[in-house]
Amino acid sequence: MGAPVATPVAGKVNLLDLDRRDLEAFCVALGEKSFRAAQIMKWIYHERVTDFAAMTNLSKALRERLAACAEIRPPELALDQGSRDGSHKWLIRLDSGNCIETVFIPEPDRGTLCVSSQIGCPLDCSFCATARQGFNRNLTVSEIIGQVWQASQSLGEVRNGNRAITNIVLMGMGEPLLNFDNVVKATDLMQDDLGFGISKRRVTLSTAGVVPALYRLKEVSEVSLAVSLHAPDDGLRNQLVPLNRKYPIAELLAACRHYIAGRPHRRITWEYVLLEGVNDSEAQAHALAALVESIPSKINLIPFNPFPDAGYRRSGPAAIARFQAILTARGLTAITRKTRGDDIAAACGQLAGQVQARGRRPGRPLRLAS
Ligand code: SAH
Numbered sequence: 001m002g003a004p005v006a007t008p009v010a011g012k013v014n015l016l017d018l019d020r021r022d023l024e025a026f027c028v029a030l031g032e033k034s035f036r037a038a039q040i041m042k043w044i045y046h047e048r049v050t051d052f053a054a055m056t057n058l059s060k061a062l063r064e065r066l067a068a069c070a071e072i073r074p075p076e077l078a079l080d081q082g083s084r085d086g087s088h089k090w091l092i093r094l095d096s097g098n099c100i101e102t103v104f105i106p107e108p109d110r111g112t113l114c115v116s117s118q119i120g121c122p123l124d125c126s127f128c129a130t131a132r133q134g135f136n137r138n139l140t141v142s143e144i145i146g147q148v149w150q151a152s153q154s155l156g157e158v159r160n161g162n163r164a165i166t167n168i169v170l171m172g173m174g175e176p177l178l179n180f181d182n183v184v185k186a187t188d189l190m191q192d193d194l195g196f197g198i199s200k201r202r203v204t205l206s207t208a209g210v211v212p213a214l215y216r217l218k219e220v221s222e223v224s225l226a227v228s229l230h231a232p233d234d235g236l237r238n239q240l241v242p243l244n245r246k247y248p249i250a251e252l253l254a255a256c257r258h259y260i261a262g263r264p265h266r267r268i269t270w271e272y273v274l275l276e277g278v279n280d281s282e283a284q285a286h287a288l289a290a291l292v293e294s295i296p297s298k299i300n301l302i303p304f305n306p307f308p309d310a311g312y313r314r315s316g317p318a319a320i321a322r323f324q325a326i327l328t329a330r331g332l333t334a335i336t337r338k339t340r341g342d343d344i345a346a347a348c349g350q351l352a353g354q355v356q357a358r359g360r361r362p363g364r365p366l367r368l369a370s
Contacts, residue, residue, distance in 0.1 A: 016142035074146035118174025134357025144186035177213035232287035267296035285326035
């Protein structure tokens, strides 16, 4: 199952931790021309080669030098699970018993890979299974891009003549903007033609709204943005997404406007989990429309995915249809996300992995590094 995985070798650089610029610098430091980086990247990401000996367009001497000081070590697959509906979930084993999850959702016109950015999550959103696991640490670049590497390997590069993975969303475990540098490097590798070559707009970062990081992101990245809104007013959002106490809705919307300003054809995807009797009333649909209608937007309504002791119920089909109809009648694009992978707990908000939480017990106040 999966690709060969080596144990870390002390002092060796894992090349999956390097983006194109880093790898060029690494080659120059070895006394090579920087274009060697392009050759090596093609082997790693296009051919998914982990053994330097197979890189036949590099000199034997260089291959041996690389083998002595570097390695290509994706994270280890612990479980590869298929769902009845064609979805796929991989459990990826990291250090000291920690596991993260990666999910693939095939649709007729696309294949979406949902990638994790942290082990657990510190944000403590009240309706999310990952939050219950607590937080351990940020993923490294190799652990993030390694999820794409392993999924590509497992799915095979092409399916029915098409690429299996056409879209990548950072909507798995964790808050990507709290792992800023590693997430930016990993998304660069997803988009880089020498990396996985996914089109810029088809790599989407989903955030609960770390406002200062959104301003920084605009300076360094062109990923598409999805924002977990879930409530049309600060009172309710403070309860559902505690991060809102630090960055309230008005500040979040201003940061989102800034992110797409000057970028034609870009819009913000607003995610809104529908919780029965909590955020699914007609008045709340109108309030949501009023908030976002001046911003180029698409609204993803997500039927709540239950997990044990969640304390919420999914809105009924009539309430979901009514909520969506109000948004549509006001001229907004609103879609209800189909729930996929229920039978393997691979649906939104159900990713739990296996997290050895550090330093935070349930009930302790949230502290955020900004
Ligand atoms: N931290 C990031 C990305 C991870 S969550 C964020 O907040 O956007 C990915 C999406 O799944 C978010 O919109 C999140 O709110 C949603 N989600 C979390 N728990 C859910 C659940 N139980 N049912 C449906 N969606 C859920």
